[in-house]
Amino acid sequence: MAVFRPGESIGFREQVVMKLCSIDMKTHQSAGKLYVCEKIRNSSELVFSFPGSWSVSDWFIRSPFGEVKVDLELFPSLKHIGLNEIATVNEAFLNRFRAILANTQFKKEVRTAVTDGKPVVFTGHSLGGPIAILATIWFLEVYIRPDPNKVAPLCVTFGSPLVGDRIVSHALRRENWSRYFINFVLRYDIVPRVSLTPLSFVEQQLQRILNFFNPRSPFYMQENVGEASGFYVTVMRNALSVVSHAACKIMGSTNLLLDTLSNFVELSPYTPLGTYVFCTGNGKLVAIKNPDAVLQLLFYTSQSNSEAVALNSLKDHLNYKHELQECLKKQSVTCLDDNHLEALPLSNDVTVEINMVLNDLGLSTRARLCLRAAGELEKQKKSNQKAIDIKMEDIERGLGKLQGYKKRCQHKVGYYDAFKLSKDKEDFDANVKRLELAGIWDEIIEMLKRNELPDEFEGRKAWIEIGTRYRRLVEPLDIANYYRHLKNEDTGPYMVRGRPKRYKCTQRWREHAERMSNESLESCFWAEVEELCIKSGNPSIRETILQLKKRVEQQIRNGDLDDDVFLKGSTFDKLLKEHSLTNLDQNDIFRGSWS
């Protein structure tokens, strides 16, 4: 077990954290302001602190969880690329952030800081936390994504509710942005857990609880033990449902009853993102990055032997400043990485060093088993990734062979038509190669679908690059095969129902990596040609063909497509001739550029 100084392990300086916490608590007091911008003395950081808002509708816009799909215009990265799914976030928080963004002063202040090369910190306590998180994601999208060399932002929250679903966390890890988010959570603080509860369960009490936290409310810190106890029990029960469901998944449960039950229970979509730092309540800090483990800890750390902790669950939320002072004095943070998690001791034997801190977090054996499973799962994903990385060589070899085939076919009618005719041995060999490659890629796609690869996988340059080369080189062969076997007759056009996922997915990889808004469909060129050939008798398609020709010429100029599509006798060439659209001059220009 490694014990680090805070600065080394999670990338911040303790004085800064203390300062941020004070600013955040003070920000709550500033009436009517959407945010506070402040400089830290003796330091270059520019701090944007967001105050909490204390009405229920600022948290849950509707029952049960008030989530909404993100707007990809605002947050283009918040999606699962392989599965083509868009992330969801809490709509009330999103609306509040949009209101701040609409305030031009905010954008301007941020822009100035970036221009001056100053590091920017977004921070918030309680319901200010989610806004800091959304602001940071926005900053990353606007400034870091186009230029990763710009000074990275930092996001620090204290007792923040959860903001987004699993896909948000996945996307941040994929973009390697997860490290910029640090969330402090006091062991019993109820607020981060409330996000796991459907609104209907707490609707009656939530406003009164929020008043308890609101420094400008007459009920601020007015204790009502009875209410606190009921609230604590309700929130914990719902949190337990969420973490139990998640634990079944990470443990690889084969019991289908899980699906049946999921249909009967309202489960919160929200899940933690970034690094979490749990405060034990007696001066120790535990940092953890594994999102599955963090979710489990959200329940298990505030589990107790009795319901008497209910009042602590409210008080802890207002206790960050004091608690952090204690922790940072001791200057020790324990980091639990995946290797630690999978080997966590199951008993609370105090002679084991790591138990000093695990016991302070109050982890039962069952909690420890869940954490082990979370660590094990991540390790397994990494080893799956290693296994397919080895396959990359096979893909490379296969592509090399097909590249050679393509080159040889250049002297004939081009490899699309040669493959479609499949007259010679080498056409047959190419087909076998195509199938071998399809086998490898289908496997990868299948693993993505089953969520068996690390979140980072889809962000890896090497895979995006080889995926694009694969798609451009081999998809034409799939199209040729499709139309050769008349699959369009019973299945419909290739683009509508015949296109394999392995191409759709690799296309999205590239589109995301290159921040392209329109579809990068150059590899489907032949499918378009085939469909036009079918309609060839119809003279009205002449214009469409002309458009296609122009687009293809552009793609060739960009280097996205090879000029062999114009080879004499190819399907495209025939189509152009049929509609008298050949233009010898232009062809010659491209002929020259062929290498």
Next chain:
Amino acid sequence: MLYCQAFGQSSRMNQLPIFTSGFELANLAVNSNLLHLSLSAIAALQDEVNRFQQQQQQSLPLGCRVDRQSKYTIVALVTSPSCTIHHLQQGGDLVSSADLKQKNFPLFEFLCSKGNPCFSILTAAITLFYNCFTDLSCLRTQLVDPVTGNLSVDTPLIITGNSLGGSVASLFTLWLLDSISPRSNKRPFCITFGSPLIGNLGLQRAISERSTWNSCFLHVAANQDPVPSLFLRPHIPQFLASTPQTILYRPFGAFLLCSELGCTCVEDPEVVVRFLESMALESTGSQISDEYLLRYYAEILETLKARLILKRSSLLGLSVTDSLEAGIILQLEAIGAKRIQQPQHNKDFTNLVSKLKEREQIRMFNKRKALNPSRKLNEIKIKMAYLEWYKKRCKAKEIGYYDSYKNHLSESDRDVTKYKKFLTNYWKDLVEEAEKKPQKEGKFIQLTWLFAGTNYRRMVEPLEIAEYYRTHGNRNYEALRSEHYRLLEKWQKEDADRPTGPPSNKKKKEVAGALTEDSCFWAKVEEAIISCELLMAPTSSALEKQSSRECLIDFEKYVMEQIKNYAVSPEIFLRESSFMKWWGMYQNTASNRSLIDFMRNSRNVQYEKGCF
């Protein structure tokens, strides 16, 4: 946990990290409120039935009520007079599906499939079900829309009951599941409390064969209740290891096993049996009334719900470091298997833990093995590509792959046997598995597989036929045809239910590369050749000649039909093909005008181009 079976990493079984998630599932179930609502519905109905009984002085065998709540629709079933253990023991034998059929009650016959032809049910349960059949039929009409085959209630449907009432609830749920269209995604959820086991291995298999059915059942069993473990051992004087499986009771569905200390949820039947056994050691076994048990369940669930969010300390020793082992011990602790943990039982306990552990490992291993069948499909496609290439080369030699393989002269013909064997083994297994499945599971094989299967049949069955007729004297291939080809053809025809119109232009244009649609075409050619020989042989009897002539006329007609539909590959017209050999022998006796015209004028050239 995940396992990268995909790339052939073979980790040894005991190295795989395994967790049991029984606790987590139980948390979810108890936390969901479903159990409490169900139990309240049962208790309310029981009260009502008891009152009614006192007034009327007559006993209704079964009480039932549909309770439409805001979130769920709950159907409760209770028995009256409250059934006692004595009552259960009296009807404690099994009745087989064959007997039920004989006694004119074949309602549950749908549970039988080819792979699992019979099953047995607890007599007490099926008798009660039979006696209340009219009421239950009525109830079913209220719940299922007969036109759409969907549930006709708006909210999720829960069927529940305690003790024997729960057994009837299980049977009724099975009946509902069969009534619901397999396309419907809404299914009832059956929750029983303290019900006895109601069937044998056959019933268990029947339910687990249908992928979604098993997960529709949750049986709650508490450790003080003797009923769930009542039939663990059969009611025969001497129980032997050799006792046939058919008379042993077996659990199905998931079990929520609980005590005041905690609960866990188990699905694997083996594990359920072991857990029930160790719980049986705890139960008093005395005559406890149904009403008492009902209260007992209510109390236990209340306690559990309150305790779930509280932390509990465990007796788990420091020596346990294995996650699976720790999980199993914690579960045993939770269901209150205390006695077995006492020092004098120490060895039993260790044995039990290691048995459960092994069981879990095997199950996990099998699950991982079953992952991802699509990888195999790509391998199959590669083998098919080899055959396609073989076919192409044979065509270039003017012989056609059927006859080339039949003559078996070159190295490449022998290679083909290898691919053929691989493909046939694969499809035989797949078809066999698919066929065992119950009919209602919907389409036998998914569409992609069916396309691949049809392609396989059209490509490979001619090779099979060639091999068959290579041996001189073999006749009548179609009578001895392998079952998997027959089924693949049947499923393909069932799938393509649209009427076959005249061939499209595209089909005509591409006929050159297409496979002959009727995969038995060559068998028909071979039979025609044999008929031809018989017809011409001077030794043939008049009768033989007559029947041969009839066969040949049929064949002519058949061939012409195929040609008109563009359903045969033009390769049959290759110089060296058996079909041309037949025509050579027969052309002077031919009678079909169109065929004679087609063959004499070499229209096959046009045919190949799609413009005949």
